[in-house]
Amino acid sequence: MRAVHTVEEIRAAEDALLATLPAGELMQRAVAGLVAACARMLGGPYGARVAVLAGGGNNGGDALWAGARLARRGAQVHAVLLRPDRVHAEGLEAFRSAGGRVVDATDGDGVRAALAGADLVLDGILGIGGRGGLDPLAADLASRAREEAGLVVAVDLPSGVDPDTGETPGAHVVADVTVTFGTGKTALVVDPAAAAAGAVHAVDIGLTPYLPEARATVLEDVDVAALLPDPGRASDKYSRGVVGVLAGSDRYPGAALLAVGGALRGGAGMVRYAGPDAVATAVRARWPETIAGPSVAETGRVQAWTVGSGLGEGRGEEVAAALDSGLPVLVDADGLRWLPDRFAGPALLTPHAGELARLLGVDRAVVEARRLHHAREAAHRWNATVLLKGATTLVVAPDGRVRANPTGTAALAAAGTGDVLAGLAGSLLAAGSDPLDAGSTAAYVHGLAGRRAAEVSGYPSAGDVLEQLPAVLRDLRR
Incomplete structure (x- = not known):
């Protein structure tokens, strides 16, 4: 039986798990699973073109760290920063150190270069804390990624959907695949949001012992x-x-x-x-x-x-x-x-x-x-x-x-x-x-x-x- 938990339950479980781990370990567990999934989809990252849509906070950090690992394995990776003032600093540093190219989301030529012909786009715009749909700039990027690039892979859940209700209150990413971490989210199993998630791949990051009994489940x-x-x-x-x-x-x-x-x-x-x-x-x-x-x-x-x-x-x-x-x-x-x-x-x-x-x-x-x-x-x-x-x-x-x-x-x-x-x-x-x-x-x-x-x-x-x-x-x- 697959469990589905609320954002509040997930946050509490993450806090409890974080208290037992070295700094940064939990994010690296998620990133490792994300990169492994992306590598399989690409048939190997060497020579692939990858674009990262990075918002502020940890979701953007996951995407940037994943982009760094893919770059080290031979991919050509661009990162489009939607919130340069709130970008995940360690993730950005790792990305640059791996040879990734960074562009601002307001740089039209840079965005075109990042998206055109990309084999895979990582959606790291919003995480489980996101509510209310995407702002116009992010919505435009999401639309262009869908139209101009190859696979769209959402990090944890498609940006712009409501994680706890499965609702789509505004513009949102439509993914081909969602790589989700730790436990299921309502948005991945309840329409209309579930229709935007594509195929869902779950990554175990060790959260299960810290989660309460799920009130929402998916039978197997x-x-x-x-x-x-x-x-x-x-x-x-x-x-x-x-x-x-x-x-x-x-x-x-x-x-x-x-x-x-x-x-x-x-x-x-x-x-x-x-x-x-x-x-x-x-x-x-x-x-x-x-x-x-x-x-x-x-x-x-x-x-x-x-x-x-x-x-x-x-x-x-x-x-x-x-x-x-x-x-x-x-x-x-x-x-x-x-x-x-x-x-x-x-x-x-x-x-x-x-x-x-x-x-x-x-x-x-x-x-x-x-x-x-x-x-x-x-x-x-x-x-x-x-x-x-x-x-x-x-x-x-x-x-x-x-x-x-x-x-x-x-x-x-x-x-x-x-x-x-x-x-x-x-x-x-x-x-x-x-x-x-x-x-x-x-x-x-x-x-x-x-x-x-x-x-x-x-x-x-x-x-x-x-x-x-x-x-x-x-x-x-x-």
Whole structure:
């Protein structure tokens, strides 16, 4: 499980570690990892052209020290200084001593010479203390680096993004690669900032023993395998979990088929479907192991409810019956229209940005710009875990814990994939997972299934994603 920490937590851990090290040692650990990553990207630094965009403070110092080491290994390195009055003195001295060339950011000819044809640009403008976007001079340099040079490598995080929120409050660097130090930052896993980070390479600088338990994390295969239900030889359908599915309508019958399929392919011991007769007939034809009833009240014993996919209009009483059952519940899509003021029991809401915007009474663009903020707001307001779908899906619990999903893929940008996710997460709720585990595990598995489906069909449908779930689950359990 990859940890994500706040700037305050990182600063405190750095101070504690610094107290145990010789002066300058911590920076040199970071620089060594940065240089090693850059050397790999360049295929060796000898003969390469490198530009360093150096702001004031330690982030600029990291970049200057890295530039010095690359120069000593045969690279031609220019450093563009944005804040000559606040430049890291030791880093600048080392850079000059290694033969690096220094230009002021206001020197147009010097900047052109530094950037034109550069194989790699190191973004050392702002570090984790930066807020509010880039000033005009830095923004112009960032734009020109993107347009005129080769790889853009951010030092710790792209300059101009907000490290603790994942927001992009102004102009910012768009990197191809980010080399980050010590621990994860929110800006590297939460959009829109994560979209500016490119591929993220982590460098261990010895910070872990001094960091608190992370409240935000990113799951990995081994974590998901441990969270998946593991039926034993004495299991029955109830120990595997019985899911009630209230989904689909005469207009959207496919939503029921996909949600039921997601639950069954996700490992549910049984699915009980509640819905219109015509849809129930289609569900039984596709999934004959499903038990169907006309209403929530007549469905029979279930251990969790998945509610909302493709319900359409006029189903409020049925939704209320499922939400009032006292059982764990997942609410998706149309079911989000009928939320209670607050949930008393375990609940998982699965909106996309537009649906969350309607719930909160704001524009979709506002949610997209502040995804973590609004997911937290909804989790607190409804006392429910919120799974906010997107390129970087977020799962946020009412107590503030956050999991960012790393398996997002454009392959899931197809109608009905959310219905599959709803059924899959519902099966995990029914098997006993809490909403945070169910949502984050389902999102992870769903993303992997989307990737596999894309390998098979290029542009997969929701049905293609559904059919890949068993293979993904099998491989994770190995």
